[in-house]
Amino acid sequence: MMCDDAGLLMHAYLDDELDAAGSAAMARHLDACAACKARYETYAIMQKALSEPTLYRRAPDALRARWSTPAPAVAARPHAARRRSPWVFAAAAGFAAAMLLSTPAWLHWLPARGVGDAVVAQAISSHVRSLQGEHLMDVVSTDQHTVKPWFEGKLDFSPRVKDLAAEGFPLVGGRLDALEGHSVAALVYKRRLHVINLFQWPAEGTASAQAIAQEHGYTVIRWTGDGMRYVAISDVNEGDLKQFVLAFQNEANPAMTR
Known part of the structure; x- marks a missing residue:
């Protein structure tokens, strides 16, 4: 099966x-x-978000009464119906496009979160968004001495x-991204076919x-060390992501024991 077929x-x-x-x-x-x-x-997240009971409201009694009252028979007005149809379809298409293009919007429909959980939600949003289209990398290289200088300035x-x-x-x-209102560096690593995003920015x-x-x-694994705050996220299993974090920490601080 090809990606076009899967899409x-x-x-379904x-x-x-x-x-x-x-x-x-x-x-x-x-x-x-x-x-x-x-x-x-x-x-799947969108489907879950749209099924949240908090999104729905009971119609006012006056409106419900209008629905339940039989409407008087009137002659069909095809021209009026045709005039309304483009607006209806345009509104539906606009809503669907906004949902697909604005990942953070539907994440905010999920239950309220604490500060730490908000970072997790933002990291998931940024990770998913990075996998769509050409958003994953601003600089493409396997050489750390190419990626690191790219961020200068x-x-x-x-x-x-x-x-x-x-x-x-x-x-x-790597690429530029944003978390918690900070401009952050997003480093992109691979684990077989899986993508790992590692966000980092200064921390006090x-x-x-x-x-x-x-x-x-x-x-999502978060930690702070060496004056930096880190957030690693991926769909790899937890053990692999822990191994990645340990490898990065050991490389960042050779004094750490393996």
């Missing part, structure tokens, strides 16, 4: 409308394609860029231990 069948797969063979083919493709899997998980700090290919996490590039205060969260199929 056409994705909503999400709604469990495919036959057994189609479902199995989609499942295999999603396991092998990180981009399609990210898109599928985005749709674009940020008011120098990010720590590490080559972790020997640990099984090759560097593939002492170092903090790892905090791990899992939401919507993603694992």
Whole structure:
């Protein structure tokens, strides 16, 4: 199955409308394609968000009464109907486009979060958005000595860029992003077919231990050290992401024990 085919069948797969063979083919493709899997998980989060009871309100009694009162028979007005139709379809299309293009909007429909959880939500939003289209990397390189200088003049700090290919996490590039109102460096690593985003920006205060969260199929690990705040996120399993964080910490501070 190709990505174009998966895109056409994705909503049917999400709604469990495919036959057994189609479902199995989609499942295999999603396991092998990180981009399609990210898109599928985005749709799944949207579907969950749109089913939240807090989005719906009971119609006013006056309006309900109008619905329940039989309308007098009138002659059909095809011209009026035709005049309304473009507006109705345009409004529906506009809403759908806004939902698909504004990832943070539908994430905000989920239940209220604390400060730490808000960082997790923003990290998930940025990660999903980075996997769509050409948003993943501003600089494409496996060489840390190419990626690190690229950030010079674009940020008011120098990010720590590490080559972790020997640990099984090759560097593939980086980009500018934003979390918590800060301009951050986003380093992009790979774990087989999976993408790992590592966000970092300056932090005040002492170092903090790892905090791990899992939401919507993603694992997020946050920590503070060496004057920097870090957030790593991916759809790899928790063990792999922990291994990535440990490898980055050890490279950042050779004195740390493995």
